[in-house]
Amino acid sequence: MQIRTRISRLHTACNVQGVQLRHMTGLTNAIENPKAERIRRAADLNSRRGRDKSGKFLIEGPQSVREAVAYRPEVIQDIYVQVASTDGGDPLKAMTPTSRRIVESALEYEGEIYVHPVTAEVMQRLSKDAQGIAAVAGIGAMREAFEPTQELHNVAAFWQVRDPGNAGAVIRAADAAGCDAVIFVDECVEVFNTKVIRSTAGSLFHLPVLHMGTEEFFAWAQQHSISVMAADVYGTADRKPRLLPDVLTDERYLNQSKAVLFGNEARGLEEDVLRRADRIVSIPIYGKAESLNLATSAAVMLISMAMSSHIGRI
Amino acid sequence: MQIRTRISRLHTACNVQGVQLRHMTGLTNAIENPKAERIRRAADLNSRRGRDKSGKFLIEGPQSVREAVAYRPEVIQDIYVQVASTDGGDPLKAMTPTSRRIVESALEYEGEIYVHPVTAEVMQRLSKDAQGIAAVAGIGAMREAFEPTQELHNVAAFWQVRDPGNAGAVIRAADAAGCDAVIFVDECVEVFNTKVIRSTAGSLFHLPVLHMGTEEFFAWAQQHSISVMAADVYGTADRKPRLLPDVLTDERYLNQSKAVLFGNEARGLEEDVLRRADRIVSIPIYGKAESLNLATSAAVMLISMAMSSHIGRI
Structure with a gap:
């Protein structure tokens, strides 16, 4: 089983200042296009065919994503999190408190887990049951875990x-x-x-x-x-x-x-x-x-x- | 609680002969029209409004209808049972064995429970989850029970x-x-x-x-x-x-x-x-x-x- 070092980060301190936070915490720009290639591919994981083809699977909803981040962070590749606005402000402030706590934990794995803010429309395209947050993880890594x-x-x-x-x-x-x-x-x-x-x-x-x-x-x-x-x-x-x-x-x-x-x-x-x-x-x-x-x-x-x-x- | 006398019937013996059985067991003619008034009213029981208006409720599927007939026959008014054909033959033979056993029990309450053979199309209109059999029962009688x-x-x-x-x-x-x-x-x-x-x-x-x-x-x-x-x-x-x-x-x-x-x-x-x-x-x-x-x-x-x-x- 792959063992990862938790990268200690100062994101809590960064939060307080709220300046350039997006850059500092490794959050990518918000995805606004529901037809974006990576969204289409993630949505495909709802089908067996999509999972078999890519070797990945989809984790929906705050409870499942939170437990995956807490217990099996090494299997997670991407997290998609719904934000209220995409106007360039602090994306952590545009999430629900529940999503934000999960994202803060995930940001400890910068460079390994990528966090993508998305619009409500994009999230809807990705999953009907995500309640604001979903993750893509590797089947091979999960089998190892x-x-x-x-x-x-x-x-x-x-x-x-x-x-x-x-x-x-x-x-x-x-x-x-x-x-x-x-x-x-x-x-x-x-x-x-x-x-x-x-x-x-x-x-x-x-x-x-x-x-x-x-x-x-x-x-x-x-x-x-x-x-x-x-x-x-x-x-x-x-x-x-x-x-x-x-x-x-x-x-x-x-x-x-x-x-x-x-x-x-x-x-x-x-x-x-x-x-x-x-x-x-x-x-x-x-x-x-x-x-x-x-x-x-x-x-x-x-x-x-x-x-x-x-x-x-x- | 209303106590009913079980009317002992010879329907098992009638089965063997299979002649004029429909008449003898009190089965009504098969309903073929999914827009029939009584079907529309029974289907309405899927909604709260329909139940409030009529004081009746709908029981779907063999397991529920069987238990209702066995334990609370006094609440049942009508049973709708899907038959394979409506060509005037013995309707008991045109039912699944499961439906037939339930109908045979229900026929002991002739004059109190009415059994209506229906086509697949009519059953589909009545309920998507009936698996061939559904019943209409009285809310007031159930509250008494x-x-x-x-x-x-x-x-x-x-x-x-x-x-x-x-x-x-x-x-x-x-x-x-x-x-x-x-x-x-x-x-x-x-x-x-x-x-x-x-x-x-x-x-x-x-x-x-x-x-x-x-x-x-x-x-x-x-x-x-x-x-x-x-x-x-x-x-x-x-x-x-x-x-x-x-x-x-x-x-x-x-x-x-x-x-x-x-x-x-x-x-x-x-x-x-x-x-x-x-x-x-x-x-x-x-x-x-x-x-x-x-x-x-x-x-x-x-x-x-x-x-x-x-x-x-x-």
Whole structure:
């Protein structure tokens, strides 16, 4: 993983004076033309084709851009930030306070992250969901950043997750539960899909998100002595699921390295995948609801396991 | 609550013969005109204005219509079901198997629920999200059905929930957790909003959903000796939240009648509301995620409390 030196800058002091700040902080001139080549190319990152062609992806909105700058600055190439006016005054003063704080952090990486003020019209062309700020980052650099730097003990795995909103929500849930990593298993939605990134609410930049085939996943788990726990309501003909509260009170389980594996949002886990899991667990339903959706199931299971693990038992 | 007699019918036997079935099961003729008056009026129920004017609401999709027929048949007036052809053959055979099972249940209420076969074009006019089946039901009858028939001990309350998808998801989570009722407090999204209903995945028909003002809610809780537990990350200046695992292991709490109160999706709970709660509880975040969204928080908190209550402790 590329390690960068934070360049200590005097931009706060510069702010006070507000003179020639644009020059001093490395902000480029505002882009006013929504048809500018670099805007067209950045907007193209909303499509798979655009990402594959350029090897870049788009990060939208203050929360995601802030977390990317804080945790993975080395992946960011450009930040586009909406300014109220382009009349040559201090661009930092023409941003929302939220955008300004993010830009001030990003300016610590001058020469590595380029900050481009843009008009509202240009921002609209770039992304409909940016709320004033978006960033372009490198897919290769992000894959490097995803390389785990330590042994994994507590993993959330998702088999054939296909919906971008779900994929983002489960990454966010795994992050909240303190998982070491997320593994997308078999054919899943592309993690650099703009909607996936938006739905992670910044969590994409907090933990490694890996991709493995089904064989590779089970081989990896065996090699690292990681117990695979399949989350499934039905189980197999021979093996019914254990209920989550039973698992949460089982001390043998709590001290073990584990991967909780969730199935596809519509079809769950295939019989063959269930058979290969070390155990099967389901969330009890106390009312008349038929089921919970994937993102909710993942949050309930991962966070209740985390609560149990952290305090010995809930 | 209006009690209905299930009219035992021989429609299964009729199916076998398939002769004059349409007549015998009370199915009306297929509607082919998307501009038909009753279709226009049903489609109008997608808007607040249309619902207010007619006192009816729309239920879309097999899951919701099935649960409505199973648990609240007395509120349903009409069912619209898409058929493949309208050539005068047996309409039950021209439906998807899923629709057909629902229609067969509904036909037990002949003379009370009217089933209208419609063409694909008509269904599309009625609703974009019906997946072949939709129903029209009475708001007044539903409000009657929402009257609790027993003392409430385990309630999920939501203050100023505004997003229809969230409102539906929290009703579903409360149902899964076995709550006795949901209370929407203060100004919330209208529960008969079509997207709210769709997002409950049928749970709207499983438990009472009440509406109260803020004053009324706290007065009701006090009158019924119900402890109000506010779900909030920050708490007030004088009172920090207790962490959920501490609450889950507190036996005094487990045996108490309680309402868990969640705040608005963007702003949480107001200071004044927090002060009036008996306690404040927050979900621990073990990773770097900043927060969980409302629907996820509600599911994690309500279901982990239910697991603790049902087994004494998790």
